[in-house]
Amino acid sequence: MKLVLFDCDGTLVDSAALIHETMRRTFLHFGKPEPHLDDTKAIIGLTLDIAIARMQGKQHADDEAVEMMAYYKSLFSTVRTDLDYHDPLFDGINDLLHMIGPRKDLVIGAVTGKSRRGLDTILETHDFGRYFVVSRTADDCPSKPHPAMVNECCEEAGLPADQTLVIGDAIYDMQMAKAAGATAIGVAWGYASVDELRRAGADAIVHHPSEILAHIG
Numbered sequence: 001m002k003l004v005l006f007d008c009d010g011t012l013v014d015s016a017a018l019i020h021e022t023m024r025r026t027f028l029h030f031g032k033p034e035p036h037l038d039d040t041k042a043i044i045g046l047t048l049d050i051a052i053a054r055m056q057g058k059q060h061a062d063d064e065a066v067e068m069m070a071y072y073k074s075l076f077s078t079v080r081t082d083l084d085y086h087d088p089l090f091d092g093i094n095d096l097l098h099m100i101g102p103r104k105d106l107v108i109g110a111v112t113g114k115s116r117r118g119l120d121t122i123l124e125t126h127d128f129g130r131y132f133v134v135s136r137t138a139d140d141c142p143s144k145p146h147p148a149m150v151n152e153c154c155e156e157a158g159l160p161a162d163q164t165l166v167i168g169d170a171i172y173d174m175q176m177a178k179a180a181g182a183t184a185i186g187v188a189w190g191y192a193s194v195d196e197l198r199r200a201g202a203d204a205i206v207h208h209p210s211e212i213l214a215h216i217g
Contacts, residue, residue: 001105001106001107002105002106002107002164002165003134003153003159003163003164004109004165005134005164006108006109006167007045007110007112007166007173008114009045009112009113010041010168010187010190011167011190012089012090013087013088013089014089015087016040016044021082021083022072022076022079023035025075026068027055030064035055039055040055042054044191045144045168045170045173046143046144047144048072048073048138049061049068050143052069073115087121087125089126091189092210093209096210097131100216102131106216107134108133109133110123110132111136111150111166111173112138113144115138116137119135133157135153136148136149143172144172144176145171145172145176145179146176146179147176147180150164150166150180150182154182161182162181164183166183166184167185167187168185169189170192171192171196174197174201175200183204184203185212186198186202186205187205188205188207189208
């Protein structure tokens with residue numbers, strides 16, 4: 001039995017456009033310089049308050065970052081509607097999850113910097129909810145790369161970290177996996193480069209979702 005934990009943004013769905021537009025409007029509302037898309041991509045995976053602080057060169061979330069986070073959350077649904085956004089899956093993800101989801105030798109889960117509501121929306125949109133048995137979000141745990149998301153999923157699933165794979169596109173995913181003692185699988189189609197993922201501790205890099213099968217077994 002193995003536990004397979006997926007990141008969401010940049011791993012399952014290509015959400016950069018939606019996140020960036022919401023972030024752009026948030027920064028402009030607070031009189032901040034408009035962020036570049038690359039700046040937004042670099043923080044995807046962190047919890048929002050820390051992400052917003054990092055985009056301004058701060059290491060920790062202050063009161064303003066928390067206020068900006070609240071505004072971002074209030075704006076998110078409006079931006080989704082404005083863009084007519086439907087959280088597009090990366091090519092091959094749908095086939096992969098419908099292949100491994102029903103397997104009895106696997107427990108599938110999610111570890112994401114999204115809110116619980118955000119994760120539930122994506123799982124419902126793509127009819128994946130029945131496959132994801134465990135999950136931890138920004139509402140439940142400290143921000144990545146803290147290992148709490150992985151640790152708590154392992155505890156809930158009743159499986160040790162050395163039988164757990166964490167699959168993600170961000171350096172924070174790799175760092176979180178290694179901190180928890182899990183195997184870190186970096187995906188090349190997300191928002192961090194392959195070199196960045198390797199430097200962050202990735203045990204392997206996959207270039208298409210079908211390649212994940214070889215690591216799951």
